Structure formats: structure tokens, C-alpha cells
Amino acid sequence: MGNVLTIILQRLALGVLTLLIVSIVIFVAVNLLPGDFAQLILGQGATEESVNSIRRDLGLDQPMVARYLTWLGGMLTGDLGSSFAQLNFATNMGGANTVTVLDQILPRLGNTMFLAGVTAVIAVPIAVTLGVLAALYRNTIFDRVANIATLSSISSPEFFMAYVLILVLAVINPIFPSLSNIYDGMALSDRLEKTMLPALTLTLVVTAHMMRMTRASIINLLASPYIEMARLKGMSPMRVIVKHALPNALAPIINVVALNLAYLITGVVVVEVVFVYPGIGQLFVDSVKIRDIPVVQACCLIFAAAYILLNLTADIMSILSNPRLRHPK
């Protein structure tokens, strides 16, 4: 196991390094955004003096490197700063009633994770099962129908799929509510019910990719001598696929699943908007609109961390799925 541990630690270190580089990229990119919070909030009639005063209060007049280091230091200590938009300029700056970025992001992030989790629980088993069945019945009607269905669902725009689902499952057959305005303190069953339509929409979006990868990586292995051996031992086609091919096809499947989970956390703004779901995507877009830089930066960093973490998990699980690494000579 020693060498697996070394590999995992190496990957972790690489992940941290990547995150650091990404944080620089984010910081620079966000600062390159046109427009300026102080200018925006004070309107066109603002005097240069008052703009400068706000800039000074917010630290926007510091050089970029200094601001980056302050920000990074805050990140490392868990202090993501205060949201510009929630500051109360009329009263006193930095008072007790300021809303920190963390306060804003955490509940939204929780909601997004919840939606992603529900979607994953529905989509991953469906995708893998469909993939296995498509590999088993390859080049039959079933295979083609599964392929075409998942492909068309991934090819249609998300909002379109969302409206189709609303039409079918909320309007014509009122099974699920069309609005997903969840809030804190909701019972889990209510939460699930309200989340169902966005989760189903996202399921339609992510299934195709995972299913096709499952099918392809299994079929890729079917020419292997050990698969032929299993057949020559008289094993049933289902057993050949599930027992003999699937365990060796796990690495690419895990990777695609991780990629799709990352997408579920970072790329679901449209679905959130359609269903008025209070996720982090909406917060992000709103913050960009009003140049609320601390929130934008924190969101970006969370997205990056989610990608890196999920890919890292996928790497580690792929390593663990390889018996050569799990059981060295």
C-alpha cells in the first residue's frame, strides 16, 4: 500500500499547487473586468473624491499584488471578506451588521450540493446500467434507442428540456412543483419534492456522456483475451460484462462521472434560473452584474476547488480500482 499512499500524496500536493495557480488567474481575471464597484454604486454624478474615498475604504487603491496577498491570506484563514453589495454605506463602514461573503455563499453552496447530490444519485446508476445494457445488447435496437435518446437529451438546450419537463410533469400531470424555491428549515421530503424537476432536467443532461463512456470502455475490453477466456468458460454474457469487463473499465467511467459531477456544481446557472432554485450559480451571476468582487472571486475559487477535488477523487479511485497498484508484487 505504501506506493499507493505516495501516489495519492503526490496528487494532493499537485492539486494544492493547481489551486494556487488558479487563484492567481482568477484574481487577475476578475480585476481585469471593466467597471468599478465604487463607480457603479455612486452613479454617474459621483465626484472623484467620493469614488476615491470608497475605493480607499475597500482597499481598491492598493497595488494588485498587495491585494492578492491580503485576499489569499484571508482565504487561508477562512475569511473570504465582506460582500461589497451588502455593505451599508449610509451608516458606518465595517460595522457589526456587515454580511460576510461566507454568510452569503454557504447556504447557496449547500443548496447546489444538494441538487448535485440528488441528480448524481439518480443519474449515475441510470447511466452505468444503461451503458452496461447497451454494451451487452450492442448494435441491437435497444442500443440504438438508448444512444439516440441520451444523445438528443444532451443536444437540446437545458432550458428547453426544463420547460418540457415542467409542461409534462407540472402542468399536464401536476406531480412536481415547477418552482424550486427551497429555504432553510424545510423538511427533507419537501426539499426533495421541490428539487425533483431541476434534478431530472440535469439527469437528462449528464446521462448521455456517462452512459456512452461506460458502453465504450466495456466494448473496448471485449476483445481482450481474458474476456474470451470467460466466454470459453461458459459464462453468461451478462456475467462476462459485469464480472469480467466492468471492473477493468472502471477507471475511465469514474473519470467521466467526476467530470459530470463537477459540471453539476459549477455549470447549472440556466437550470437554477428556470426553476428559481437558490443555488450558487445564480449568486455568481448576480455578483458579476454588480461587480461584487469578493463574492465573484470566492465563487470562482469554489468552482475551481470543486473541479480539482473531484478530479483528484477520480484519480485516486482509478488508482484504487487497479489491482496492480493496490497489490504490488
Next chain:
Amino acid sequence: MSDQLVKIRNLWLEGRSDETWNPIINGVDLDLKKGEVLGLIGESGAGKSTLGLAAMGFCRDGVRVSKGSVEFDGIDLLNASAAAKRDLLGKRIAYVAQSAAASFNPAHKIIDQHVEGPTQHGVMSKEESEADGMELYRKLRLPNPDEIGFRYPHQVSGGQLQRAMTAMAMACRPDLIIFDEPTTALDVTTQIEVLAAIREIVEEFDTAAIYITHDLAVVAQMADRIKVLLKGDEVETAETRTMLTAPTQEYTKSLWAVRSFERPLKSPVIASAVPVVSVRSVDAAYGKVPVLHDVSFDMHEGRTVAVVGESGSGKSTTARCITGLLPPSAGEILFDGEVMPPSYKRRTKDQLRQVQMIYQMADTALNPRVTVGNIIARPVQFYSGLTGKALRKRVDSLMDQIELPADEYYKRLPSELSGGQKQRIGIARALAAEPKFIICDEVTSALDQLVAEGILRLLARLQDELSLSYMFITHDLATVRAIADEVVVMKEGRVVEQGPKREMFKPPHHPYTDLLLSSVPEMDPDWLTNLLAERGVDNIGDAAVDNM
């Protein structure tokens, strides 16, 4: 109930390539009695494996039966339902594949794969089958029989895996086992212990077997009867002893004759002659793992030095040191008496030109997207700077030398050539640099005997014409006998013995050389029996190497 187990009548098989169906097996009959071992021999592409699988009622993807019948114990396999066939496979008919390393599923433990057959077919419970598996491992003389099954395939050596696979085939006590080249991928010393194990267990359980191989000496040890195939046609079938002593067909006789090629002995090297290449006290390592220890030998003009040893003995690593691909960690390489820079990066163009290499796998050593003419033209251009008509003329003459006329082959791609032709292109590419010294790394081991002999004859002729020196890396002692002037025996990165061929093939030997020499199967059908009687079953193969 009759004695007949397998009855194949007028079987025609076809394989698909590029949308057309080409014949693989043309109307072959095959009979096998219970408990009988039939040897199936022929070159690659003769259709042996396809026929062996067809005897199980199994066709690979892209293969189909166009005519004929296959009966197993009275059951028509070609018209049986898939479920009925699955019920026979593994239970009454089992298969042992060429590469056990590739045919064991890397994701499961060996014993779990062993018990799969008996449990799925409802022959034994898991516990019974595990216990039985260990018993079989013991019979097959695997080390630690109670423990070895709980390892993963990659944790077990090739020879051991091959025996574990034989045990797996025996798991349900089948009536028939198809052995598909089970020892081809193994070293001679490992091969012998697998052969002994297979023979013993097949006799013990009175299992019928079809033993597929291209190695005549191996089949002579294993089979009661031999069937010879040539390009999908049956050449002849006879009892083993009859077949060996009195083959009736020309093709069979030619197979036997292959081993008769031997170069005449050359006069001894003059003591004062400067060797073309001299390896002096070379040590080498991959990273921190030492691979070569104090390797020294000389190679003279117009001579062939055969470097023999098992896989992992350091033969190819020595070649990499000479070419400069792997700079030695100690010692030096001399060319014409002058020290060469250790790394190829620091050698002059002329030094690079003098040392060329021909590879084992011509398939992967040739760029599949470049025409034959360009493959040869590139080194000519690089080393001699010829262009235009002069270049073409030089390439044409090189292609003449390897007996592939330029007007027919110049524009072909490697995929349009046979294995032997590809290897000839490899030779021409090496010659293009006009070297004095060529390293031949297992150049014939991927080829059939007849084709391999053609390559050996070509190399011998080129040596006579161009006074080339060869370093001939091989694990096949028959090849050594055919072509070598001098022999270097390597084991675990050291030279254990070296000298002129005449002396090397005469006793007394270093014990390891002796083991190598005596492990090469001979045509005599009693060879294995006698050897086992002489050495004892526990003193062959890896055990014997360890005992040394």
C-alpha cells in the same frame, strides 16, 4: 457408447477482412478419441487456433463457419443453442490460452477465477472447488499451493500462471482441453516444467486434448497423433512416431529440414586482430536497479556473436549500452579499438553510422504510414547525403540485396507486407547506413520457422558479402547453432560463459549453459520422459535455476 469424442467433418471456416470473406480452414476433418492427445501444428496463419476454437463450437468475431459439422460426444455444436454450448464450455470442454498473463482477468484473484467455472456450472460448491484448486496446484507443483491462488495474476510469474491456467481448465474435470500454444511465450527452462506438468495431469485424469503449437519438438513430447496444417488445408495426419520418422508429404519434410541449416565453421580469429566492437567491464542500471555486472566480450569483423540467456538476463540491455541508448554506469565500449562516448548524443555521425540495429518486432519498428522506399531512403539520405536519382539508385540496390525488387515493393506500406518481408525491410534500413556492425535483437523469434530460416540465410549471405559483424541476441539455441561463430551466455546480468560455438556445444559446460542446452526440446518423442527420469521432476525449470 463409442470412443469418439470430437468429430469434425469437412469444416470450412472464413474470416472477414475489409468486407470480404477469405477462407481460413478448407474442408478439414478431425477425429479425437477419449483420452487422446492430438497435436495440431503449422505456421502462424495456418488456421490452427481457429480450428482449435471451432472444436469448442466457438468462433472469434469476424470468423464464421461456411460449411461442415462439429460434433462433441454426439452433440452437434454448430446447431446447438448458445445456452446449450455455454453449458458444455468450461464444464466438459476447456481452453488453455497462449498468454496466461493476458488471459487471466487482472481484476480478480486467481482462485476466484478458478472456482468460477465449477460454481457457475453447479459442479462443486465454492469451498469444494477452492480445496480442489489447491490440490491441483499441488499436483502441478506450483510453489505454495495453498496460498498462491489468493494472489492477483500480476503477482505470479508467467510459467506459474500458465500452470494455474491449466489447473483452471481442469477445475470441472473436462473431457477435452484445447491447449493453444501454452508454452510459446515462455523461456526454455520454464517451458519444460509447464510441459511436464501438463503432460502429467492430462494423463492422470485421462483428459483428451488438442495441443496447438508451431514447435515440432514440443508437439513430439505431448501428442499421440499429429495433424499438420498449411494455409487452412490438412497436409497429413499420423501417429507421432510415424510422423517424425517417415513424413510422407514434402511440406512436412521441409518443416523437419529447417533445423538442418548451419553455417560452416570459420577459422579462429587471429589473436592480434582488433575487435570491431569490444565491451569492457560494463555495468549498467535502470535508475537505481543494477542490471549489468562486469560484462565483457569482443566481436570481430565478419563474425557473429550470439548472446543467449533467458528473458531478464540483460541481453537487450547490453545492446542498449553498445548503441549508447543507455550509457553504462561503469566500463567502456570500444569501436575499432577506440573508446566511444557512452551516450549516443555525444557520438559523431560516423560513429552512429557504424552501429545499426534490427528489431524483434518488425511490425512496430516500421512507421506504418511511410512507404517502404522512404523507410530505406531516409537513413541513406541522412548518412550519405544522396538525393534524387542517386538516392533512388542506392535504395533500389539495397532492396535487391534483401531480395525484394524495388519496382514491386518501393511504394508499398508496411501493412502490405508479410512478417518476413517486414523484417527484410528492417535489415535494409540497417544496411542503408553502411555499418560494420549490426545488432540483431531476437530478429527471428516472431517469425515462423521457414520464414526465420530465410532471414538467417539472408543475414549470412550479407555477412559474407559485406564482412559485417553481428551481435545476435536470442533465446533460441537452434538459431545459435545455425548462425553463431561465438557464443556468450548471460544470466542475471552477468556473462556466465563465452567461447567459440564448437566448444560451447560440447561438454563440459557451465551448469547454467548445460541447463539451457538440455532444456531445448528435441524431436525425439521420448526426450521429455528421459530427461525427467534423468533429472527428477523437482530439478527442472525454475527450480533447477534456483538450485544452482
